[in-house]
Amino acid sequence: MSDKIELVEVECCNCKNKFHKTVHRYRQYIKCDWNFFCSKECQGQFKNNSKKLKCFKCEKDIFVLRNVYDNSVSKRFFCSHSCSAKVSNRDRGPKTPIERNNIKRGLVRHYTKLGRLRDKLCAVCGKTFKSTSPSHLCCSRNCHSIYKFGSLPYTKDDVVNIITNIGITTKRTPQKRDCETKLYHAAVRLFGTWNKTMGACNLKPNHSKFSKIRLKCLDGHISDSISEKIIDDWLCSNNIKHEKNKKYPKSNMNCDFYLVDHDIWVEYYGLIGSSCPDYDNTIKLKEALVKENNLNFMSIKPNDLYDDKITSYDDKLKKMFCKILTT
Numbered sequence: 001m002s003d004k005i006e007l008v009e010v011e012c013c014n015c016k017n018k019f020h021k022t023v024h025r026y027r028q029y030i031k032c033d034w035n036f037f038c039s040k041e042c043q044g045q046f047k048n049n050s051k052k053l054k055c056f057k058c059e060k061d062i063f064v065l066r067n068v069y070d071n072s073v074s075k076r077f078f079c080s081h082s083c084s085a086k087v088s089n090r091d092r093g094p095k096t097p098i099e100r101n102n103i104k105r106g107l108v109r110h111y112t113k114l115g116r117l118r119d120k121l122c123a124v125c126g127k128t129f130k131s132t133s134p135s136h137l138c139c140s141r142n143c144h145s146i147y148k149f150g151s152l153p154y155t156k157d158d159v160v161n162i163i164t165n166i167g168i169t170t171k172r173t174p175q176k177r178d179c180e181t182k183l184y185h186a187a188v189r190l191f192g193t194w195n196k197t198m199g200a201c202n203l204k205p206n207h208s209k210f211s212k213i214r215l216k217c218l219d220g221h222i223s224d225s226i227s228e229k230i231i232d233d234w235l236c237s238n239n240i241k242h243e244k245n246k247k248y249p250k251s252n253m254n255c256d257f258y259l260v261d262h263d264i265w266v267e268y269y270g271l272i273g274s275s276c277p278d279y280d281n282t283i284k285l286k287e288a289l290v291k292e293n294n295l296n297f298m299s300i301k302p303n304d305l306y307d308d309k310i311t312s313y314d315d316k317l318k319k320m321f322c323k324i325l326t327t
Contacts, residue, residue: 014042057083123147145182154186156200163187163201173203227270227305228256234317235259242266248289255286264296272301 007020013035021029021036029036037043050063056076064077078084120131122139124146129139138144145153154162162183166174176184176194187197195205215223217232221244235242235257246258248265257266267286271279290297298320305316 010036012036012038012042014038014046053077055079055083057087149182151182154183154190156190159183159187159190159197160201163197163203167201167203173198173205225268225270227302228268230305230313231257231266231268231300231317234314240321248286249293249295251289253282253286253289262296264298265290266298266300268300268305270302 006023008023008026009018010021010026011018014037017038019038028034035046037046049067050065051069053062053064053069054060055062055078057078060079062077062079069075069077076087078087118131119128120136121128122143123137124143125139127139138147142152145151163174163179166178170178179187184194187194191197191200198205215226215229217223217229217236219232219236221232223229223232223244232242232244240262241260243258243260245254245256246265247254255265256268258264259266269283272283287297289295300320304320305313
């Protein structure tokens with residue numbers, strides 16, 4: 001006769017139902033500190049660390065981790081980004097200008113958490129107006145101009161007359177820095193751009209004369225203008241070793257080109273004579289550094305590069321760098 005199997009009654013850790021285990025299995029579970037489960041389904045449910053909830057918007061069944069649920073303040077969970085966006089956008093203010101105008105005209109009442117209309121007093125005329133932004137201090141553009149600049153905004157005739165007088169005084173096309181902030185913003189608002197304003201004043205526009213452009217040269221250097229690219233490419237094609245934007249000794253100012261083998265500092269004065277006082281001051285500072293440090297210096301001007309007598313850039317640059325090529 002076979003020995004009788006000894007069974008031990010245990011309790012399932014998940015469903016709390018009682019079932020039997022053999023003695024040697026019971027001892028093994030106790031030794032390894034394992035939990036007792038009546039089935040694989042109970043074991044999976046016990047190990048699952050999530051909580052079954054309903055989507056806050058569409059009430060679809062979802063599962064949320066317990067630690068995420070415990071750390072949540074609102075206890076609002078969603079099945080997708082779409083449901084979350086629908087609930088979030090419901091609390092936002094009007095987006096389109098038509099919606100905002102309808103609210104201001106009183107056709108629609110739209111009170112939100114982020115953009116609630118409030119009655120405010122104008123800082124200039126004291127008139128009551130409605131606004132959604134705490135930074136709005138004035139009821140109109142006229143009051144804002146008086147508040148910021150102390151006078152009414154310019155009209156088209158005012159802008160044209162003032163800019164024309166500046167052009168007569170300076171004997172050239174006015175630039176943005178020649179005008180006050182109020183005049184420049186009024187010109188852009190009324191005419192679209194600064195150059196269109198110059199056209200309305202019968203003046204020749206400045207076509208981005210002082211703006212920098214980034215151009216890649218043959219050797220990988222980055223130039224700020226087409227002229228610098230021409231010089232850099234010529235130095236590269238003639239195997240003249242050079243560095244770009246090397247700092248002057250004991251200074252944070254950069255030199256356009258430094259010829260390594262010849263120890264020569266080369267500057268291209270592209271905006272010389274353009275009635276730019278800052279640029280002229282920079283030229284004076286660089287020339288003072290050259291004299292102070294006794295540097296071998298060479299300057300190139302637009303007239304040297306764009307000489308009508310010589311049509312080829314190669315011939316022009318050879319003429320300028322003839323001393324270097326002969327050494």
